[in-house]
Amino acid sequence: MRLKTFNARTMSEAMKMVRDHLGEDAIIVSTQRGEGGKGVRLTAALDGADPEFDAAPEPSPLKPPAKKRDTIEYLSDALSRHGVAPNLAERMLRSATTLGIDDPILALAGALDDVFSFQPINDLKPTKPIILIGPPGQGKTLTVAKIAARAAIARRPVHLLTTDTERAGGFEQLQVFGKVLKVEVGRIDTSQRLKETLSGYRKDALTVIDTAGRNPFSPDDMGILRPFVQAAQGDTCLVMAAGTDPLEAAEVARAFAEFGASRLIITRLDLARRLGSLLVAAEAGRLKLADASVTSAVVDGLNPLNPVAMARLLLPDLVAEEAAAPLKRAYS
Numbered sequence: 140m141r142l143k144t145f146n147a148r149t150m151s152e153a154m155k156m157v158r159d160h161l162g163e164d165a166i167i168v169s170t171q172r173g174e175g176g177k178g179v180r181l182t183a184a185l186d187g188a189d190p191e192f193d194a195a196p197e198p199s200p201l202k203p204p205a206k207k208r209d210t211i212e213y214l215s216d217a218l219s220r221h222g223v224a225p226n227l228a229e230r231m232l233r234s235a236t237t238l239g240i241d242d243p244i245l246a247l248a249g250a251l252d253d254v255f256s257f258q259p260i261n262d263l264k265p266t267k268p269i270i271l272i273g274p275p276g277q278g279k280t281l282t283v284a285k286i287a288a289r290a291a292i293a294r295r296p297v298h299l300l301t302t303d304t305e306r307a308g309g310f311e312q313l314q315v316f317g318k319v320l321k322v323e324v325g326r327i328d329t330s331q332r333l334k335e336t337l338s339g340y341r342k343d344a345l346t347v348i349d350t351a352g353r354n355p356f357s358p359d360d361m362g363i364l365r366p367f368v369q370a371a372q373g374d375t376c377l378v379m380a381a382g383t384d385p386l387e388a389a390e391v392a393r394a395f396a397e398f399g400a401s402r403l404i405i406t407r408l409d410l411a412r413r414l415g416s417l418l419v420a421a422e423a424g425r426l427k428l429a430d431a432s433v434t435s436a437v438v439d440g441l442n443p444l445n446p447v448a449m450a451r452l453l454l455p456d457l458v459a460e461e462a463a464a465p466l467k468r469a470y471s
Contacts, residue, residue, distance in 0.1 A: 144182045150252030150446045151238060153181040154245050163241055167248075167447050181447075210243050211236055214250075217243075217454055222385050222415030227422055230254055244457055248450040255418070258402060258427040259443030260286060260376070268298075268337060268346035268373035271404070272364060272395055275352025278406035279378045282432060283349045284316035285441040291320050296344035300325040300336065302367050303351040313349055316437060330366035337371065348373070355394035368399045375399040376429060377420075382411030385419040392424030400424060405431040405444075414453060 147153035234250040317324040377400035
């Protein structure tokens with residue numbers, strides 16, 4: 140197997156380089172940001188001989204449609220199946236068409252790269268705290284623990300805070316995670332207390348803030364959240380579970396975007412097979428797609444999103460025969 144790495148300004152340009160150098164049968168192995176967080180670094184593989192020496196490459200293990208028109212029709216059916224809003228699906232299909240790529244996963248990845256922005260939590264500035272917000276029951280507290288666990292494994296200093304002082308057991312749940320990770324959990328009841336606490340933390344540490352779930356359609360409820368977000372002055376991430384109604388998801392995303400959310404963390408992918416609501420929410424709130432969770436396990440339970448991984452999530456039948464654990468397959 141021949142491996143080759145390509146560096147480009149955008150995902151679309153990188154995939155064109157793959158197609159030009161390795162042909163249509165190349166397999167995308169990994170994608171990541173370029174040096175300094177700019178551009179894209181894409182690693183592709185090809186079984187068999189090197190096409191640069193005029194040898195015929197072996198066919199790809201994937202079985203995509205043979206023609207570009209078939210590819211677009213296939214993607215159209217897939218987006219409809221996921222419940223993607225027609226106007227958004229049309230934008231994505233138009234982008235995929237202009238790429239001229241026959242492989243559905245690469246075509247969809249290029250469209251995702253064109254229409255959406257991706258910024259995993261690992262790419263965020265370490266000097267700014269991460270504050271998680273969202274409706275009740277979306278998995279914010281567990282996501283806080285997963286972010287902290289990932290940082291702890293990387294031996295980064297971590298601070299955990301929660302403003303969830305109303306829900307019974309909310310603080311205690313995070314405390315349990317903190318004990319496992321050997322991280323102390325701070326309980327914050329006012330925005331002024333949050334500001335004072337953050338000012339005393341070391342600048343190279345990762346600070347993750349959990350908040351109480353808020354009803355996005357209640358002005359009073361959201362009014363309680365606003366001062367905490369303002370006091371944190373950090374990277375505000377909306378946590379949303381997969382499998383919700385697309386129209387509801389769009390309204391929720393818009394509401395929390397008005398309160399500072401700029402990124403979307405996806406939870407409970409293991410319980411959903413239709414992911415259109417997540418794309419609709421990201422577009423409606425102009426949110427960057429950050430990370431996704433597929434398991435309740437704290438360790439290794441959060442994966443960064445990129446266009447290729449998201450495309451594989453949306454097209455699991457091209458990644459594996461079985462439908463089990465599509466997120467883990469997407470990153471394999």
